[in-house]
Amino acid sequence: MTTIRTTAQLLEAGMIEPEKIKKLEEVTKKFAVSLTPQLTELINLEVTGTSMAIRKQFLPDEQELIVNAAELKDPIGDTVFEGVKGVVHRYPDRCLLMPINTCPVYCRFCFRREKVGKNDSALTKEELERAFSYIESQPKIWEVILTGGDPLFLKPKKLNELLNRLDRIPHVEVVRIHTRVPAVDSARITEEMINALKINKALYVALHANHASEFTEPVRAACAKIVNAGIPMISQTVLLKGINDTPEALGDLMRTLVKNRIKPYYLHHADLAEGTSHFRTTLEEGRHLMKSLWGNYSGLCQPTYVLDIPGGHGKVPVSCHQYFSAEEVSGSAAESYRVEDYQGKFHSYKA
């Protein structure tokens, strides 16, 4: 089995219907498609009547041609903060470094879909050196987040050179890698790749996963290799309509992550990327889902629900269901609050 990148290959694999090919060709002209053999196999195992979570995340759909007025080419405003090519410096103590523009798979809701997969480019040696010089010139940068594109799509030797270069910058104390590779192309997590990740500074791997059904045996084994090497794993999930927007689907995913020693980190409200409105829930729906996780699922299973404010203004937590409110208590100096428990019952709290 090879990687599927065209509508003709999708047709041949029986993944799209012939009458849809014209529309889907329009879609794939705008946004890249890629399905690793591992995902193709998983899609073939999906049973009608289930959420078809893998199929929906990776197969092109004609709804992607619908561009809603609020949608943007650069929904989180990366370009506004691009210090030098490949470096986005939005917050004072951290920056993104994007060494590569390609991914093993292309998620249909990707917030960088205008950029990734357009050409097989990675930063040149000179561009990378300019990126390192920029990071060196900014002593407040404490953490560098490798993203892209998928950094684990780089060859281990190249990745290791890059990580060692960051390791030598004294003020960079933490490196974080955002990736889908362990879940979509698990065979890339070889001993060589694990060794490439070993640097002196703290390094975290953030896995992008959106549904518990992504955790097949090879995926669990790839994650175990990373964790067993002493590399902590965290997760990022995008809240997706029809895929993980029920308390059961979201709770199941969070438990699956924790069982695999991956701490749930972010639940992203789906960004306003062009052609993705069919994936977006409302913020209110997201907040209700977060409320359903609280109390019913272990504290380890709680991610932070965040919205990336369009225009580059950064992430803000939006999960905070108001669990308490101040109470007026006449004649009392004590502070008094009305507190709601996870079952929706109210209690008084005085301090």
Ligand code: SF4
């Ligand atoms: S892996 Fe990340 S960067 Fe690549 S297509 Fe998916 S969301 Fe976009």
